[in-house]
Amino acid sequence: MASQESMTASQEPKITSQEPETTSQEPKMISQESKVASQEPTATSQEPKMISQGSKSASQEPNTSSQEPNTSSQEPNTSSQEPVTTTSSNPSSKYSNRVVLKTILEPSDKWREFVDERVVVGGWVKSSKEVKPAVPEPQQQTTEAPNVSPGHKDVRCVEIFQSRIPIFRSIAKIFGGGGSSHPVREKPEPAIPEPPRPPVAYLLVSDGSSVASLQVVVDSSVAPLSELLPIGTCILVEGVLKEPSTQTKHSIELKVEQILHIGKVEEDRYPLSKKRLPLEALRDCSHFRPRTTTVASVTRISSALSFATQTFFHDKGFLYVQVPIITTTDGEGFSEKFQVTTVLGKDGKQNDTGGVSLEVVKAAVIQKSNLVEELKRSESNREALASAIQDLHKTNQLASQLEAKEKLKSGPSMKADKPSFYGDFFSQQTYLTVSGLLHLESYACALGNVFSFGPRFRADRKESAKRISEMWMVEVQMAFSQLEDAMNCADEYFKFLCKWILNNCSEDMKFVSKRIDKSSSYRLESMISSSIEKISYMEALKKVAVKFEINEEWGIALTPEHLSYLAEDVYRKPVIIYNYPKELKPFYVRLNDDGKTAAAFDMVVPRAGTIITGSQSEERIEMLNKTIEELRLPREQYEWYLDLRRHGTVEHSGFSLGFDLMVLFTTGLPDVRDVIPFPRSRGKANN
Incomplete structure (x- = not known):
C-alpha cells in the first residue's frame, strides 16, 4: 500500500480506518441480520468470509497490494457517512447459529452476495449422488539437461550419440571430444502415479424455508459418505459458498x-425414500409430508394467508377474539356435532365400577367423611388429613358414576329427550363447536368490529373433497352494519388475500404453477382485477335450471355443481348469491321484509366453490323467539344469546371464510385433505 507521505495532496486517499486495510489471511465474520454498507475503501481478501447471525458488514474498499493482515475490519466506521443497516428478512436466523437457506437462495440472483463466505447450514437431504473421480494418467518425468552455452549448435546431436552408443562416448573421450564439455541427457525417470482422489458426495439439501435447495459438496475425507447419502438424512455442516467449477x-x-x-x-422404513409419491399416498404418513417440496410450498402459502388475515383485519381496526372450542350451544341449530364426554375410561371402555353397589359406596362415603371430621378435630398431621380428603373425593366420584348409571338404566321413568349427565365432566351436554359466530356476536355488541380464527368441527358422515370433520374458519362480526356491508368487507378481504400471495409468495407460486396448476397465478390475478357479480337466489336458480334441467321451484338448495357452474362457466369470476329462502339458512339470520327470504349470502369462486358465507343477524327478539319455536330448538341453549337482544340490541352482520378452502383455491389442489397438516375425516384420525 502506498504510504500517505509519498502521495501528493491531490492524490492522497481518504483515510476512514484506524489502521491500514490490507489483504487478510483470516476469514471475516459476516452476519445475516444486519448488513452494514460502508463507504470506506477496503482491501480484497482471498480467504472466505464467515457468516454469523448477528450483523453483516460489507465493505466496499478497493484492493491493495499489501500483504499485512487485515486489522481494520473490526474497527468502528469513521467515515463521514453513517452506515446503512438492513434488518434480515428472515427473523428465524436470530435463534440459531445456522443460516436459513432462503437468505441465500431467494431471490434467485441474491447468491452473488455470498460467494466465498463461510456459513453453517442445516437441512434434510432431498437427493444425493456419489461421484468417484477418474484415476489420472501417470506422467513421465525427465531430468532436463543443464543450460548449454551459445555457440555449441550440435550439442543435442552429440548428446544423443553419447547416450545411445556407449563406444562413441569412449572415442569422444580419447580424442578430447567434448565428452566433458557437452552435457548428457539422462534416461527418463519412471512415472510417479498421482494419489487417487477421494470420492465426493453431491447433496441437495432443503431446510423448508424456500422452494430451492442448496447443493452441498462433501469430500469423503470429511465424513463417511454412506451416512450422508440416504434421502431424509438431517445434516448440519460448515463450509464455504463457491460458484460451481463446472x-x-x-x-x-x-x-x-x-x-x-x-x-x-x-432407509427400509422411511416412506419418502421413493421419489415423487402421489399426494394420496402421503396422507397416511402426514408427519413426514412437510418434507416434500409440494406440501412444504403449500404450507408456506397457508402461513402467508394466515398472516395476511391478521394484517387485513388489524389494519381495518378489528379486534381478535378467541371463541370457545367446547360449547353447550349448537351454533347453527341443525348441524351434526361431536359430543364431549368423559364417560369413557382411559382404555376407551365405559368406566367399570367393579360390581360395587351404589349402597356400599354411599356407606363408604359416610365412613370416610366421619374420618375426615375426626382428623380435623384431633388436629392430626396434615399429610394424614390430605390423604383422607383425597380418598373421600375419589369415593364421591365413584358414587356419582354409579348414580348416573342407575338413572340411565331406569329407562322408561326418564324423559328420552333429557338424558342425565350428572356423572360427566361438565354435568351437561357439551359439543365441539360448529361455529363461533354466536359467541363472536357478544363481543361485536360491545367492541364493534371483531374477528376470530380457529378450528371448527362437524360430524358429517358424507365424504367430500372440500369438507372434512375438522376445518379452520375465519369468522367476522361487525356492529352497526347490514348485509351489504358484510358483502363489501368479504369482497375486499378476499381480494386482499389474493394480492398478498402474489406479492409475497412468488417463488412458491412459480412452483405451484409448474407442478400443480399452471393457471393458479393467473386465477389470482383475475380475481383481483375483476368486479364481483351479485345475483339473487332466484336469478341463480333460473340460470342453473336451464343447464341442469331442473324445475325452478322455490326452496330448492343449490348444489356445489350448480354453484361451480355459475362461477366457472357463466360468469368466470367471483359470484355473490344473496336472499336465500329462510329455510335454507340458520335460525339466527335476519328475516327480510318479504317474510320468505333471509338476509344471507354465499360467495362462490372458480375451482373452490363456496368459500365465504355471511348474513345479517336477527336483532329483533320477537322474531328470533318465533324462529326458535318454529324449529323446536332447545330454548335453554340460547338464553344467553337472547340476552343480547334484551339488553342493548343493535343491527350487526358478519361472515365466515373457509380458510382451508382458500388455500385450496390458491394452490389449485383438488382435495382439502392435502392442504390441512393433519386431516381428520370419517375413519381417519392419524397422528
Missing part, C-alpha cells in the same frame, strides 16, 4: 469443511 443448474454450492451433525435414516 457448468450446472446450481448457481452456488457449499464446499463442506466440517460436519456438525448427522441425523441418520432407516
Whole structure:
C-alpha cells in the first residue's frame, strides 16, 4: 500500500480506518441480520468470509497490494457517512447459529452476495449422488539437461550419440571430444502415479424455508459418505459458498469443511425414500409430508394467508377474539356435532365400577367423611388429613358414576329427550363447536368490529373433497352494519388475500404453477382485477335450471355443481348469491321484509366453490323467539344469546371464510385433505 507521505495532496486517499486495510489471511465474520454498507475503501481478501447471525458488514474498499493482515475490519466506521443497516428478512436466523437457506437462495440472483463466505447450514437431504473421480494418467518425468552455452549448435546431436552408443562416448573421450564439455541427457525417470482422489458426495439439501435447495459438496475425507447419502438424512455442516467449477443448474454450492451433525435414516422404513409419491399416498404418513417440496410450498402459502388475515383485519381496526372450542350451544341449530364426554375410561371402555353397589359406596362415603371430621378435630398431621380428603373425593366420584348409571338404566321413568349427565365432566351436554359466530356476536355488541380464527368441527358422515370433520374458519362480526356491508368487507378481504400471495409468495407460486396448476397465478390475478357479480337466489336458480334441467321451484338448495357452474362457466369470476329462502339458512339470520327470504349470502369462486358465507343477524327478539319455536330448538341453549337482544340490541352482520378452502383455491389442489397438516375425516384420525 502506498504510504500517505509519498502521495501528493491531490492524490492522497481518504483515510476512514484506524489502521491500514490490507489483504487478510483470516476469514471475516459476516452476519445475516444486519448488513452494514460502508463507504470506506477496503482491501480484497482471498480467504472466505464467515457468516454469523448477528450483523453483516460489507465493505466496499478497493484492493491493495499489501500483504499485512487485515486489522481494520473490526474497527468502528469513521467515515463521514453513517452506515446503512438492513434488518434480515428472515427473523428465524436470530435463534440459531445456522443460516436459513432462503437468505441465500431467494431471490434467485441474491447468491452473488455470498460467494466465498463461510456459513453453517442445516437441512434434510432431498437427493444425493456419489461421484468417484477418474484415476489420472501417470506422467513421465525427465531430468532436463543443464543450460548449454551459445555457440555449441550440435550439442543435442552429440548428446544423443553419447547416450545411445556407449563406444562413441569412449572415442569422444580419447580424442578430447567434448565428452566433458557437452552435457548428457539422462534416461527418463519412471512415472510417479498421482494419489487417487477421494470420492465426493453431491447433496441437495432443503431446510423448508424456500422452494430451492442448496447443493452441498462433501469430500469423503470429511465424513463417511454412506451416512450422508440416504434421502431424509438431517445434516448440519460448515463450509464455504463457491460458484460451481463446472457448468450446472446450481448457481452456488457449499464446499463442506466440517460436519456438525448427522441425523441418520432407516432407509427400509422411511416412506419418502421413493421419489415423487402421489399426494394420496402421503396422507397416511402426514408427519413426514412437510418434507416434500409440494406440501412444504403449500404450507408456506397457508402461513402467508394466515398472516395476511391478521394484517387485513388489524389494519381495518378489528379486534381478535378467541371463541370457545367446547360449547353447550349448537351454533347453527341443525348441524351434526361431536359430543364431549368423559364417560369413557382411559382404555376407551365405559368406566367399570367393579360390581360395587351404589349402597356400599354411599356407606363408604359416610365412613370416610366421619374420618375426615375426626382428623380435623384431633388436629392430626396434615399429610394424614390430605390423604383422607383425597380418598373421600375419589369415593364421591365413584358414587356419582354409579348414580348416573342407575338413572340411565331406569329407562322408561326418564324423559328420552333429557338424558342425565350428572356423572360427566361438565354435568351437561357439551359439543365441539360448529361455529363461533354466536359467541363472536357478544363481543361485536360491545367492541364493534371483531374477528376470530380457529378450528371448527362437524360430524358429517358424507365424504367430500372440500369438507372434512375438522376445518379452520375465519369468522367476522361487525356492529352497526347490514348485509351489504358484510358483502363489501368479504369482497375486499378476499381480494386482499389474493394480492398478498402474489406479492409475497412468488417463488412458491412459480412452483405451484409448474407442478400443480399452471393457471393458479393467473386465477389470482383475475380475481383481483375483476368486479364481483351479485345475483339473487332466484336469478341463480333460473340460470342453473336451464343447464341442469331442473324445475325452478322455490326452496330448492343449490348444489356445489350448480354453484361451480355459475362461477366457472357463466360468469368466470367471483359470484355473490344473496336472499336465500329462510329455510335454507340458520335460525339466527335476519328475516327480510318479504317474510320468505333471509338476509344471507354465499360467495362462490372458480375451482373452490363456496368459500365465504355471511348474513345479517336477527336483532329483533320477537322474531328470533318465533324462529326458535318454529324449529323446536332447545330454548335453554340460547338464553344467553337472547340476552343480547334484551339488553342493548343493535343491527350487526358478519361472515365466515373457509380458510382451508382458500388455500385450496390458491394452490389449485383438488382435495382439502392435502392442504390441512393433519386431516381428520370419517375413519381417519392419524397422528
